[in-house]
Amino acid sequence: MRQLLKDFAKGIWKENPTFVLTLGMCPTLAVTSNALNGASMGIATLFVLACSNTVISAIRKLVPNKIRIPVYIVVIAAFVTIIEMLMKAYAPPALCESLGIFIPLIVVNCIVLGRAEAFASQNGPVRSFFDGAGMGLGFTLSLTVIGALREFLSSGSLFDVKIITAWTTDFLLPSSAPGAFIILGLLMALMNYFNMKKAEKSGKAYIPPAGLDCRHCSICSIKEKKQEK
Amino acid sequence: MNINKSENIFVLGVILAITGLLAALLMAYFAKITAGPIAEAVYASANRSLVAVMPPFKSKRSIDFNNIKFTGVFNEENKLTGIAGEFSAKGYGGDVKTLVGMNVDGSIRTVLILENNETPGLGSNVCVRKEQKTLKTLFAGEKKSDGLAPNRILDYYSGKSVTSSAEWKVAKDGGDCPYITGATVSSRAVCKAVYHIVSVYSANRDAVKAELFKKEVR
Numbered sequence: 001m002r003q004l005l006k007d008f009a010k011g012i013w014k015e016n017p018t019f020v021l022t023l024g025m026c027p028t029l030a031v032t033s034n035a036l037n038g039a040s041m042g043i044a045t046l047f048v049l050a051c052s053n054t055v056i057s058a059i060r061k062l063v064p065n066k067i068r069i070p071v072y073i074v075v076i077a078a079f080v081t082i083i084e085m086l087m088k089a090y091a092p093p094a095l096c097e098s099l100g101i102f103i104p105l106i107v108v109n110c111i112v113l114g115r116a117e118a119f120a121s122q123n124g125p126v127r128s129f130f131d132g133a134g135m136g137l138g139f140t141l142s143l144t145v146i147g148a149l150r151e152f153l154s155s156g157s158l159f160d161v162k163i164i165t166a167w168t169t170d171f172l173l174p175s176s177a178p179g180a181f182i183i184l185g186l187l188m189a190l191m192n193y194f195n196m197k198k199a200e201k202s203g204k205a206y207i208p209p210a211g212l213d214c215r216h217c218s219i220c221s222i223k224e225k226k227q228e229k
Numbered sequence: 230m231n232i233n234k235s236e237n238i239f240v241l242g243v244i245l246a247i248t249g250l251l252a253a254l255l256m257a258y259f260a261k262i263t264a265g266p267i268a269e270a271v272y273a274s275a276n277r278s279l280v281a282v283m284p285p286f287k288s289k290r291s292i293d294f295n296n297i298k299f300t301g302v303f304n305e306e307n308k309l310t311g312i313a314g315e316f317s318a319k320g321y322g323g324d325v326k327t328l329v330g331m332n333v334d335g336s337i338r339t340v341l342i343l344e345n346n347e348t349p350g351l352g353s354n355v356c357v358r359k360e361q362k363t364l365k366t367l368f369a370g371e372k373k374s375d376g377l378a379p380n381r382i383l384d385y386y387s388g389k390s391v392t393s394s395a396e397w398k399v400a401k402d403g404g405d406c407p408y409i410t411g412a413t414v415s416s417r418a419v420c421k422a423v424y425h426i427v428s429v430y431s432a433n434r435d436a437v438k439a440e441l442f443k444k445e446v447r
Contacts, residue, residue, distance in 0.1 A: 064235045071248045078252035082259045089266035093274050162363040170350025
């Protein structure tokens with residue numbers, strides 16, 4: 001039970017697919033122009049991740065090593081097609097239109113295949129389900145946060161509801177792709193900062209995720225501070 | 230035999246085929262249960278814009294006339310009750326696809342922009358009809374009003390018809406049509422498209438009607 005909880009929880013913060021693993025950047029930047037789109041994209045991915053992880057883990061002993069990738073892709077593609085049909089049938093048309101091509105593209109989302117390879121092919125179905133659901137939830141939360149920030153900064157509204165009525169003119173930067181990059185970067189930095197503070201408190205040395213840390217950058221003083229210790 | 234380490238090409242092929250078959254069966258099942266709702270949704274989205282600009286109708290017929298797509302709508306007695314014209318004019322970021330709903334006499338009922346690529350938050354304000362929800366309306370529990378949300382530029386045209394030979398222009402170019410500062414190009418595109426549709430229909434009213442009645446009812 002504790003193991004399951006751990007599998008589930010790691011996707012939300014410790015191994016967050018967007019901010020820590022930096023996977024699935026294409027939908028992250030493309031559909032997060034508002035909070036609702038981000039959340040819907042995340043939920044669609046969550047469904048695919050949880051289902052494909054469970055099925056792949058259940059059939060992992062029946063699939064020969066040589067053809068495991070094509071089999072995984074078939075499984076993932078089947079679930080993506082199903083959710084696409086369900087969305088076309090029951091989701092609001094405006095939502096389908098704005099998510100558009102990014103729903104079929106979940107098939108090639110690195111998070112889904114990545115979890116199939118790294119987790120589901122080595123663990124049981126129950127653990128794999130919780131891993132997929134946790135990763136999907138982490139992805140959903142990240143996309144919703146980015147989407148909400150972009151929407152709020154560009155037009156003062158959240159989930160299509162105008163919070164600040166006096167905000168009459170749209171601020172274009174956050175709603176465009178460069179703005180998405182900047183916000184993504186700031187959120188990653190914030191997450192690293194929290195993790196660093198936490199590690200400092202407990203007296204451990206903080207090791208940032210590969211490629212997202214001070215070893216690759218020399219702009220600020222955090223690096224030197226760390227070396228002094 | 231350990232299936233996991235199998236290298237036999239036939240075993241691999243069969244396993245891949247079985248996987249494909251099972252996936253296809255699963256998808257076929259879902260395709261079957263969603264076929265109805267999807268067809269309904271597609272039909273509704275094709276008709277939604279027409280319903281918004283036209284009086285309630287029973288059937289419709291479409292023709293192409295001078296690059297304008299005219300759609301006539303008919304009531305139960307097969308009487309023509311309205312004409313919608315669709316035309317694209319060049320805006321700032323591409324085509325502004327405009328739909329104008331007209332009464333049979335050529336006066337405008339409603340203008341709706343079907344597609345636009347204008348600058349979000351600037352040119353798009355000319356084109357988009359969108360109900361703005363605020364915290365106040367949310368907590369007051371106000372019902373969403375029926376029909377289209379207002380738009381100052383698009384609503385200006387309602388009730389207008391071609392009376393003289395002078396072409397319609399936005400106020401900045403010496404005409405009467407309204408425009409939004411900073412989005413003159415988009416406003417001009419809307420004005421041009423609306424005028425083109427209305428003027429062509431007014432000049433060729435009988436020809437358009439005759440063509441419509443020749444068409445199959447859909």
